[in-house]
Amino acid sequence: xxxxxxxxxxxxxxxxxxxxxxxxxxxxxxxxxxxxxxxxxxxxxxxxxxxxxxxxxxxxxxxxxxxxxxxxxxxxxxxxxxxxxxxxxxxxxxxxxxxxxxxxxxxxxxxxxxxxxxxxxxxxxxxxxxxxxxxxxxxxxxxxxxxxxxxxxxxxxxxxxxxxxxxxxxxxxxxxxxxxxxxxxxxxxxxxxxxxxxxxxxx
Amino acid sequence: xxxxxxxxxxxxxxxxxxxxxxxxxxxxxxxxxxxxxxxxxxxxxxxxxxxxxxxxxxxxxxxxxxxxxxxxxxxxxxxxxxxxxxxxxxxxxxxxxxxxxxxxxxxxxxxxxxxxxxxxxxxxxxxxxxxxxxxxxxxxxxxxxxxxxxxxxxxxxxxxxxxxxxxxxxxxxxxxxxxxxxxxxxxxxxxxxxxxxxxxxxx
Amino acid sequence: xxxxxxxxxxxxxxxxxxxxxxxxxxxxxxxxxxxxxxxxxxxxxxxxxxxxxxxxxxxxxxxxxxxxxxxxxxxxxxxxxxxxxxxxxxxxxxxxxxxxxxxxxxxxxxxxxxxxxxxxxxxxxxxxxxxxxxxxxxxxxxxxxxxxxxxxxxxxxxxxxxxxxxxxxxxxxxxxxxxxxxxxxxxxxxxxxxxxxxxxxxx
Numbered sequence: 001x002x003x004x005x006x007x008x009x010x011x012x013x014x015x016x017x018x019x020x021x022x023x024x025x026x027x028x029x030x031x032x033x034x035x036x037x038x039x040x041x042x043x044x045x046x047x048x049x050x051x052x053x054x055x056x057x058x059x060x061x062x063x064x065x066x067x068x069x070x071x072x073x074x075x076x077x078x079x080x081x082x083x084x085x086x087x088x089x090x091x092x093x094x095x096x097x098x099x100x101x102x103x104x105x106x107x108x109x110x111x112x113x114x115x116x117x118x119x120x121x122x123x124x125x126x127x128x129x130x131x132x133x134x135x136x137x138x139x140x141x142x143x144x145x146x147x148x149x150x151x152x153x154x155x156x157x158x159x160x161x162x163x164x165x166x167x168x169x170x171x172x173x174x175x176x177x178x179x180x181x182x183x184x185x186x187x188x189x190x191x192x193x194x195x196x197x198x199x200x201x202x203x
Numbered sequence: 204x205x206x207x208x209x210x211x212x213x214x215x216x217x218x219x220x221x222x223x224x225x226x227x228x229x230x231x232x233x234x235x236x237x238x239x240x241x242x243x244x245x246x247x248x249x250x251x252x253x254x255x256x257x258x259x260x261x262x263x264x265x266x267x268x269x270x271x272x273x274x275x276x277x278x279x280x281x282x283x284x285x286x287x288x289x290x291x292x293x294x295x296x297x298x299x300x301x302x303x304x305x306x307x308x309x310x311x312x313x314x315x316x317x318x319x320x321x322x323x324x325x326x327x328x329x330x331x332x333x334x335x336x337x338x339x340x341x342x343x344x345x346x347x348x349x350x351x352x353x354x355x356x357x358x359x360x361x362x363x364x365x366x367x368x369x370x371x372x373x374x375x376x377x378x379x380x381x382x383x384x385x386x387x388x389x390x391x392x393x394x395x396x397x398x399x400x401x402x403x404x405x406x
Numbered sequence: 407x408x409x410x411x412x413x414x415x416x417x418x419x420x421x422x423x424x425x426x427x428x429x430x431x432x433x434x435x436x437x438x439x440x441x442x443x444x445x446x447x448x449x450x451x452x453x454x455x456x457x458x459x460x461x462x463x464x465x466x467x468x469x470x471x472x473x474x475x476x477x478x479x480x481x482x483x484x485x486x487x488x489x490x491x492x493x494x495x496x497x498x499x500x501x502x503x504x505x506x507x508x509x510x511x512x513x514x515x516x517x518x519x520x521x522x523x524x525x526x527x528x529x530x531x532x533x534x535x536x537x538x539x540x541x542x543x544x545x546x547x548x549x550x551x552x553x554x555x556x557x558x559x560x561x562x563x564x565x566x567x568x569x570x571x572x573x574x575x576x577x578x579x580x581x582x583x584x585x586x587x588x589x590x591x592x593x594x595x596x597x598x599x600x601x602x603x604x605x606x607x608x609x
Binding site: 083084140142143144150151152153154155156157158159161162165166169177178179180181182183184185186199201 | 274275276277278279280281282284285289290291292306348350352388389390391392393394398400
Binding site: 343346347354358361364368369381382383384385387388389402 | 485
């Protein structure tokens with residue numbers, strides 16, 4: 001069912017800036033947490049409006065980064081080249097399985113697909129963070145490409161991919177604003193309703 | 204109906220290098236015009252065969268850059284990262300509406316789709332120019348990805364996306380030559396027949 | 407029928423580090439061969455685990471780079487920007503023709519499509535090598551996007567695009583590991599079953 005905010009869990013952890021192990025999706029909770037939180041070197045980044053608090057925002061959202069899903073083929077989940085990280089297309093896998101399959105506008109409701117797109121984005125953040133050497137090294141989101149497995153009559157791809165875009169905004173703030181394409185494809189691997197890839201800038 | 208050359212308008216403006224307000228698509232005419240036309244610093248760029256005259260070529264084509272269409276979701280029309288600008292996927296919107304909808308090879312004729320692809324490219328140039336701080340800052344077009352909403356029997360995607368590629372060549376000359384992928388997808392946002400995204404190099 | 411290993415041809419050429427003219431797909435055999443094989447400057451690259459032997463590995467595979475297929479439209483096969491080369495989407499053309507057409511899961515068997523993806527990748531390597539000024543200048547493969555023309559019921563896109571990924575691994579070794587997206591589209595140019603584009607890092 002994708003990712004959701006757990007306000008009870010939030011309340012429970014006030015005053016603890018780095019709770020671990022409470023995320024619903026986090027197979028390896030806290031694994032990709034930045035290891036430089038609170039170091040003096042952080043201030044200049046804050047001044048840039050950067051994702052200083054990406055880890056904190058994940059906490060506030062009741063999320064932890066999941067284990068990076070194993071690639072479905074002969075490739076890697078994400079790769080750094082220069083100051084960019086390219087992620088592979090991410091499916092909305094939760095613990096290795098797809099909670100929903102089928103075409104949007106057919107078996108899959110747009111709202112469920114939007115929640116799945118949010119899960120895709122969380123998986124993509126995890127993959128990017130791993131390739132970047134930590135969530136903290138992601139400077140900004142650059143480009144999102146969202147593929148929606150669609151019945152030919154379904155034309156609401158932007159609303160579905162907003163599930164990914166909105167999570168990126170919630171986690172990275174202004175640094176999460178991105179260019180984006182959303183298209184409706186015939187079918188996706190494992191009959192997933194959605195697949196999302198990212199290009200992010202790193203340091 | 205996309206973009207078209209208006210030779211009457213052209214004739215009318217000979218001798219005036221910066222006419223405004225005559226483009227059929229220009230909601231904010233001249234808005235993205237370079238502000239350094241004719242400055243001494245332009246000559247070295249001319250020597251590089253760059254888009255010195257992108258604005259002039261738009262004029263010759265009877266075009267002005269349109270207002271950048273508002274994103275259909277939680278993203279921005281284009282984003283600069285380093286010396287590249289990534290545009291979002293652009294639909295052939297004219298004044299906020301699609302002049303043609305449906306699948307190519309079905310309700311939509313390939314020639315109309317080609318004209319729509321030309322409009323997509325004009326919108327993408329506008330988005331890229333805005334992110335680059337002016338049309339003049341676009342050094343070259345790098346990559347075009349063209350999605351054509353296609354009946355499964357329609358295999359002429361390259362001819363459709365040529366509408367975008369040819370406009371880029373007309374506007375940027377040699378600097379408009381690009382790598383490109385064209386694919387036939389099931390359906391696009393708002394039932395658009397075509398969607399085009401660009402990667403351009405900027406300074 | 408795509409690309410295949412010819413062990414007889416291999417045996418025949420042992421001791422000859424740069425055989426030419428025996429590749430089944432090589433319209434211009436040896437054309438993109440590195441011209442610095444064996445130069446002293448190669449050792450540091452070997453230490454980096456780079457594609458020192460990309461040409462040699464192609465030889466071992468019984469392959470030569472084909473002539474770069476002519477673009478199907480107003481664009482170029484590949485383009486260098488900074489230290490990246492973007493290739494255009496490559497079809498599995500052999501001597502200018504598609505050995506197989508149709509949708510995977512329909513007229514086209516997944517195994518034939520996988521072989522076609524391998525041919526796409528070989529064509530893409532050739533295009534990238536030409537833009538990079540030689541195969542030897544390709545430092546690593548960064549991103550692969552694979553489009554599979556699919557019946558809506560076919561969900562094995564990753565297995566098909568493995569044909570491309572595996573060839574990249576065979577040719578470039580560790581430097582061939584890449585991020586990747588694989589999607590199932592409605593239809594591709596010329597009714598091709600598969601189309602592959604690359605981003606590679608060059609020097």
